[in-house]
């Protein structure tokens with residue numbers, strides 16, 4: 001009998017920053033579809049992550065792993081053995097000093113850990129702010145992964 005490769009049963013997906021806004025919806029959706037979810041959070045005991053444990057299927061199929069974005073080994077341990085990764089963890093602030101470097105390093109760690117542990121697919125959540133802000137592009141142009149915002153324009157206008 002052919003194996004149904006699309007079946008979520010028995011598949012495990014890692015969601016970084018599991019307690020965050022976007023991640024919580026991803027975790028909910030994955031659990032509802034039957035996946036096992038390894039969610040990374042900085043502090044599994046923080047009450048702000050309680051809602052995750054109350055999701056349908058969480059008791060049976062949600063594992064919360066402690067991992068900071070700057071901790072490669074902790075990220076690798078969470079990602080290891082997963083079929084896919086949704087990377088959403090990111091410092092969210094208006095201060096570029098506090099955001100850019102940790103976010104970039106964290107994304108590199110996640111990609112490297114996924115490559116090292118042979119994860120098949122990684123989905124990275126970015127922001128429209130990373131691609132859209134370019135005064136030299138037609139505002140009606142469709143933006144994709146080849147487009148980047150103009151850094152000087154963002155700095156000068158303080159738009160992000």
Ligand SMILES: NC(=O)c1ccc[n+]([C@@H]2O[C@H](COP(=O)([O-])OP(=O)(O)OC[C@H]3O[C@@H](n4cnc5c(N)ncnc54)[C@H](OP(=O)(O)O)[C@@H]3O)[C@@H](O)[C@H]2O)c1
Pocket residue numbers: 017018019020021022023041042043067068069070088089090091092102125126127128
């Ligand atoms: N919300 C939107 O409408 C939207 C739209 C487009 C794109 N995005 C992008 O999607 C991503 C997530 O956005 P969000 O709105 O879901 O943000 P959020 O609710 O603030 O969630 C961000 C998560 O990142 C985690 N985090 C922050 N710093 C961390 C670190 N050093 N190590 C590990 N985890 C860390 C936080 O975990 P702790 O709980 O441990 O602090 C939090 O759970 C961001 O890249 C954002 O730019 C969001």
